[in-house]
Amino acid sequence: MRRPAGPDIPSDRLSPKVIPCGSEFGFKLDAARLEAAITPKTRWLMLNSPNNPCGAIYTQEEFAALGAVLQKHPRILVISDEIYEHIILGDKPFVPFVIACPELRERTLLINGVSKAYAMTGYRLGYAAGPKELIVAMNKTQSQTTTCPSAISQLAAAAALNGPQDFVRDANREYQARGAMVVEGLAAIDGLELQMPEGAFYAFPKCSAFIGKRTPDGQVIETDTDLANYLLRVGKVATVPGSAFGLEPYIRLSFATSRQQLEQAIVQMRDALALLV
Ligand SMILES: Cc1ncc(COP(=O)(O)O)c(C=O)c1O
Incomplete structure (x- = not known):
């Protein structure tokens, strides 16, 4: 070189x-x-x-x-x-x-x-x-x-890379189904804007509609980090603020977990976000 x-x-x-x-x-x-x-x-x-x-x-x-x-x-x-x-x-x-x-x-x-x-x-x-x-x-x-x-x-990595690749195909199909489910669920929440991601396993909705709103205990949501903290505290859902990636206001959700957990997370997020005024 x-x-x-x-x-x-x-x-x-x-x-x-x-x-x-x-x-x-x-x-x-x-x-x-x-x-x-x-x-x-x-x-x-x-x-x-x-x-x-x-x-x-x-x-x-x-x-x-x-x-x-x-x-x-x-x-x-x-x-x-x-x-x-x-x-x-x-x-x-x-x-x-x-x-x-x-x-x-x-x-x-x-x-x-x-x-x-x-x-x-x-x-x-x-x-x-x-x-x-x-x-x-x-x-x-x-x-x-x-x-x-x-x-x-x-040795485990060599076995994964050299072995049968059925898992990769099956997992990909599952991520596609989860992605569609999560995007549909989040898009139905008033104030979140997002599109189906093309790859990886994250939904990344824009959340500007919530910036400036107040929590039930009177705190102002000033940033996407405040929103992620609020969702964790009240909705019991872990997200990562877009600002951690240099882009705000967004929140990132991973759908590398079961459909049941994801369904529950969407309901909890919807309910927590509905409390912001
Ligand atoms: C873009 C990207 N690169 C690399 C990694 C590293 O993964 P790991 O440290 O598990 O190998 C991650 C993990 O989230 C990632 O999102």
């Missing part, structure tokens, strides 16, 4: 820049906004498709347009987080970044893991593929920190 030299910037002077990708942009980054965000300090572009929290999937053309911008900036590396590659809820296919941008293969770090497709979160097993130089450096760092994932996790 050869990259042109650029200014050496101490790591404490580098910080992540979040480019807002709200619903008005289809929750996605486009070439113009990427180009506008790039500075001489830019080192990495981090992409995630299918996306957590909004469920968006980039098409081949959309990735290729981002790739064309990156061609002009040879110092920038790409992390493509494809951990939800198998959780596809509609007709839109998953496209790996390097398939859309083969010319960027040498500066793309693909990351993935067994947590989502195989429901093996507890095994703590992720993996990466990318330029040798990066993988060697990652190995060095890991060997001096955690040594390696446990042998049990490595």
Whole structure:
């Protein structure tokens, strides 16, 4: 991997820049906004498709347009987080970044893991593929920190990846049914706006209608974090505020749980939200 030299910037002077990708942009980054965000300090572009929290999937053309911008900036590396590659809820296919941008293969770090497709979160097993130089450096760092994932996790992950894949197909069908159920249930709640996600297993409704409202004990809901706290306290439902992902006011619900629990959660949310005035 050869990259042109650029200014050496101490790591404490580098910080992540979040480019807002709200619903008005289809929750996605486009070439113009990427180009506008790039500075001489830019080192990495981090992409995630299918996306957590909004469920968006980039098409081949959309990735290729981002790739064309990156061609002009040879110092920038790409992390493509494809951990939800198998959780596809509609007709839109998953496209790996390097398939859309083969010319960027040498500066793309693909990351993935067994947590989502195989429901093996507890095994703590992720993996990466990318330029040798990066993988060697990652190995060095890991060997001096955690040594390696446990042998049990490595063998379980190998069995999942190399074994029959029926589970992945069946789980995907179940996520599609749960997604449809949750989206329909939430869309019926006055004030929540959302669409069916294209992938992953999260519903991500916009909740601006509740900002400024008051709880029965007189507290004002000022942010989506206040709303998530209120839903937890009164509705007994755990959500994650959009602001935790750099986008507000939204709340994220996971539908990686049983349909029965989801049905109950929707009723509890509806009842709790109805108390806000
Ligand atoms: C986009 C994305 N990447 C990576 C991960 C990491 O998963 P894990 O730490 O379980 O491997 C998650 C988990 O929520 C995720 O949503």
